[in-house]
Amino acid sequence: MPDAPIAVAMSGGVDSSTVAALLVRQGHRVVGMTMQLWNQRRLPELWAGAEAPVGHGRCCSLDDVYDARRVAEQIGIPYYVVNFEQQFEQHVVKPFVEEYLAGRTPVPCTLCNNYIKFDRFLDMADAAGARQIATGHYARIRYDEPSGRYQLLRGKDPAKDQTYFLFGLTQPQLARTLFPLGELTKPEVRELARSMGLAVAAKSDSQEICFVPNGDYAAFLHAYLQENDAAAPPPGPGPIVTADGRTLGEHNGVHRFTVGQRKGLRIAAAEPLYVIATDPKTQRVVVGGNGDLLRRGFFVKDVNWISIAGVSAPVRAQVKIRNKHAAAPATLHAAGGAARVEVIFDEPQRAVTPGQGAVFHDGDLVLGGGWIE
Amino acid sequence: MEHVYFDHNATTPVAPEARDAAAVCLGQVYGNASSIHHFGQAAKQKLEAARRQIAALIHAGPSEIVFTGGGTEADNMAVLGVARATGKGHIITSTIEHPAVLGPCAQLEREGFAVTRVRVGASGVVNPDDVRAALRPETVLVSVMHANNEIGTVQPIAEIARITREAGVPLHVDGVQALGKIPVDVDALGVDLYSVSAHKLYAPKGVGVLYIRKGTRLAPTDFGGHHERGHRPGTENVPGAAAFGAAAELAANTMFVESERQAALRDRLEKAVLNRISGTGVNGSCWNRTPNTSNIYFDGVDGEALVIALDLRGFAVSTGAACSSGAVTPSHVLTAIGLSDDRARASMRFSLGRLNTAAQVDALADALEASVAHLRRISVHA
Numbered sequence: 001m002p003d004a005p006i007a008v009a010m011s012g013g014v015d016s017s018t019v020a021a022l023l024v025r026q027g028h029r030v031v032g033m034t035m036q037l038w039n040q041r042r043l044p045e046l047w048a049g050a051e052a053p054v055g056h057g058r059c060c061s062l063d064d065v066y067d068a069r070r071v072a073e074q075i076g077i078p079y080y081v082v083n084f085e086q087q088f089e090q091h092v093v094k095p096f097v098e099e100y101l102a103g104r105t106p107v108p109c110t111l112c113n114n115y116i117k118f119d120r121f122l123d124m125a126d127a128a129g130a131r132q133i134a135t136g137h138y139a140r141i142r143y144d145e146p147s148g149r150y151q152l153l154r155g156k157d158p159a160k161d162q163t164y165f166l167f168g169l170t171q172p173q174l175a176r177t178l179f180p181l182g183e184l185t186k187p188e189v190r191e192l193a194r195s196m197g198l199a200v201a202a203k204s205d206s207q208e209i210c211f212v213p214n215g216d217y218a219a220f221l222h223a224y225l226q227e228n229d230a231a232a233p234p235p236g237p238g239p240i241v242t243a244d245g246r247t248l249g250e251h252n253g254v255h256r257f258t259v260g261q262r263k264g265l266r267i268a269a270a271e272p273l274y275v276i277a278t279d280p281k282t283q284r285v286v287v288g289g290n291g292d293l294l295r296r297g298f299f300v301k302d303v304n305w306i307s308i309a310g311v312s313a314p315v316r317a318q319v320k321i322r323n324k325h326a327a328a329p330a331t332l333h334a335a336g337g338a339a340r341v342e343v344i345f346d347e348p349q350r351a352v353t354p355g356q357g358a359v360f361h362d363g364d365l366v367l368g369g370g371w372i373e
Numbered sequence: 374m375e376h377v378y379f380d381h382n383a384t385t386p387v388a389p390e391a392r393d394a395a396a397v398c399l400g401q402v403y404g405n406a407s408s409i410h411h412f413g414q415a416a417k418q419k420l421e422a423a424r425r426q427i428a429a430l431i432h433a434g435p436s437e438i439v440f441t442g443g444g445t446e447a448d449n450m451a452v453l454g455v456a457r458a459t460g461k462g463h464i465i466t467s468t469i470e471h472p473a474v475l476g477p478c479a480q481l482e483r484e485g486f487a488v489t490r491v492r493v494g495a496s497g498v499v500n501p502d503d504v505r506a507a508l509r510p511e512t513v514l515v516s517v518m519h520a521n522n523e524i525g526t527v528q529p530i531a532e533i534a535r536i537t538r539e540a541g542v543p544l545h546v547d548g549v550q551a552l553g554k555i556p557v558d559v560d561a562l563g564v565d566l567y568s569v570s571a572h573k574l575y576a577p578k579g580v581g582v583l584y585i586r587k588g589t590r591l592a593p594t595d596f597g598g599h600h601e602r603g604h605r606p607g608t609e610n611v612p613g614a615a616a617f618g619a620a621a622e623l624a625a626n627t628m629f630v631e632s633e634r635q636a637a638l639r640d641r642l643e644k645a646v647l648n649r650i651s652g653t654g655v656n657g658s659c660w661n662r663t664p665n666t667s668n669i670y671f672d673g674v675d676g677e678a679l680v681i682a683l684d685l686r687g688f689a690v691s692t693g694a695a696c697s698s699g700a701v702t703p704s705h706v707l708t709a710i711g712l713s714d715d716r717a718r719a720s721m722r723f724s725l726g727r728l729n730t731a732a733q734v735d736a737l738a739d740a741l742e743a744s745v746a747h748l749r750r751i752s753v754h755a
Contacts, residue, residue, distance in 0.1 A: 005685075078684070080681050082677060082681070083677060123751065124677075126751040127678035127682050127747075127748055128678075128681050128685055129682070129685060129747075
């Protein structure tokens with residue numbers, strides 16, 4: 001199809017709105033779609049005291065759909081709301097809850113990209129006759145002739161680079177995806193949106209985890225488990241211990257703690273204490289000093305290789321172990337199959353956290369990534 | 374691209390006759406129908422003429438016609454009004470009602486009423502014996518729709534009315550999807566309350582009527598004026614009512630010919646789909662349906678995706694009830710008639726109208742064949 005449309009995932013925010021408008025300006029046929037992922041009327045108790053009333057000003061809220069629809073009207077493209085609530089709950093929300101209960105710290109945005117935005121949404125694009133999709137992610141894709149691979153690169157704006165959440169993209173997914181904002185900075189995008197007269201040009205950025213109000217994931221876990229009448233209630237209190245086994249106090253549930261966390265321990269000590277591990281089986285939260293958080297080596301599972309096919313011999317890279325982490329120099333060693341890697345940092349890094357993603361870089365290039373064991 | 378409309382159960386285009394009637398009342402006849410003076414009298418005449426036109430279509434007396442802000446408001450007025458006139462008791466309705474009836478029933482349940490929702494079989498038709506069996510001494514209302522909005526099945530209202538009349542219980546019928554499609558005679562049917570909506574009858578949105586048989590006790594749901602015999606306070610929507618009246622007269626004159634024509638087109642569509650596309654079938658009874666409605670499943674196809682694919686090919690259809698942000702749960706009507714969630718999500722409603730032609734139906738069948746084949750090939754998983 002020579003004039004096949006491009007399906008744009010429109011959230012109602014400034015980034016994806018600008019993407020849609022840019023593609024229209026470039027002469028493409030564009031179909032706008034908003035993914036309805038989560039019913040904000042669920043778990044109303046979480047919204048007590050929140051700044052925004054239920055269903056307003058949040059991801060997937062009526063306000064966002066209104067904004068997206070208005071932009072679509074403004075730029076004159078067909079627009080649809082597609083409902084993926086079921087898939088989102090199955091592939092993102094449930095694993096999010098289960099990971100926390102298992103003592104790990106999940107990254108729901110990566111799961112959403114893997115299973116919803118670059119899977120289910122691609123299917124919907126197909127249904128609409130669109131071979132390509134475009135999103136407002138700050139990242140770049142380029143085709144590398146010699147290797148025959150689609151490569152993923154960091155977005156030009158270091159403050160907005162979103163490749164940490166995109167390490168799960170497969171070659172077929174990358175082949176069909178456009179990131180028109182990859183070469184732009186956020187201020188440039190806002191300026192573009194303003195110059196094109198988009199109604200959402202001044203809209204504020206979205207919060208981190210769209211379905212968790214105010215970032216209070218522990219409250220979300222409780223409300224979600226209660227609503228689902230879970231057989232396993234959220235973990236109760238347990239001991240706070242040191243690595244050498246001394247009990248320092250009590251906590252109110254291991255799922256409230258993540259490696260590197262300092263807040264919420266409520267223990268007076270000579271030097272600041274941090275969580276260095278959690279163990280849901282024994283309900284123990286292990287604490288220690290800042291030095292105890294430092295680690296040189298760790299394993300990464302379910303690795304998805306993007307810009308290279310894998311590591312047979314050790315490979316030098318910079319490795320990022322959470323979204324806000326500055327990638328640190330390391331060596332990647334194959335550790336059983338193509339999908340498991342041992343990372344050895346040159347310098348020990350703080351708070352290597354099970355359940356988080358580890359993303360391997362070579363400069364701007366994203367080599368691949370997986371989940372910290 | 375030409376866009377062809379096959380979603381007349383969601384709403385209809387306004388007939389020229391209705392548009393002209395409204396235009397008169399948006400132009401020179403702008404008075405308030407409650408005013409004493411010349412302008413008010415002129416508006417009042419338009420309002421009452423419309424009332425007579427609608428009364429004539431359903432064989433009611435003009436004094437039994439109350440204008441409302443639409444079908445949903447008429448349903449609420451009837452269900453809440455009858456229930457609250459007694460204060461407590463038991464209500465019988467069906468599992469395939471429109472939310473405009475299920476909603477107020479659920480609200481009454483929260484207020485202390487008991488509600489029985491009579492089930493239907495695969496045919497999508499209520500069995501009058503089930504209504505009889507559900508009756509209790511404290512039953513204050515039975516509410517069953519005349520024609521279903523999603524599958525078009527026509528309910529045995531006359532039989533149900535004989536049962537409710539015998540029991541001395543008022544019967545409300547949501548006739549929104551029946552009016553103009555099948556004959557409606559509130560006297561012959563024996564109903565006490567009957568809700569209709571203008572925009573399903575080629576008139577504008579925002580107008581409805583509740584027929585209230587003389588002598589039916591109804592507590593008011595709104596307060597603040599004596600309009601519409603105290604049932605619906607607020608300045609009357611004269612342009613809307615006038616358009617509704619004109620549309621009612623038009624329907625009375627054209628219904629029999631149109632019904633036959635649309636039924637033939639509907640059958641043509643079903644025959645083409647069922648012959649040419651595997652894994653398809655009609656949901657609900659094929660008999661006793663409104664002539665314009667067809668609900669078909671396309672196994673292995675995501676309904677939402679098919680609506681989008683067809684829209685981009687220029688055909689407007691729907692997965693069921695109109696919903697702005699996509700339905701989360703599969704249609705309660707389709708699950709009530711025994712469809713699995715998967716098959717309910719794979720179902721499409723086609724509702725024809727006066728402007729549809731055989732050529733359009735053939736083009737729709739072609740588009741369906743191509744889109745379903747495409748979707749099955751890429752297998753958009755439900």
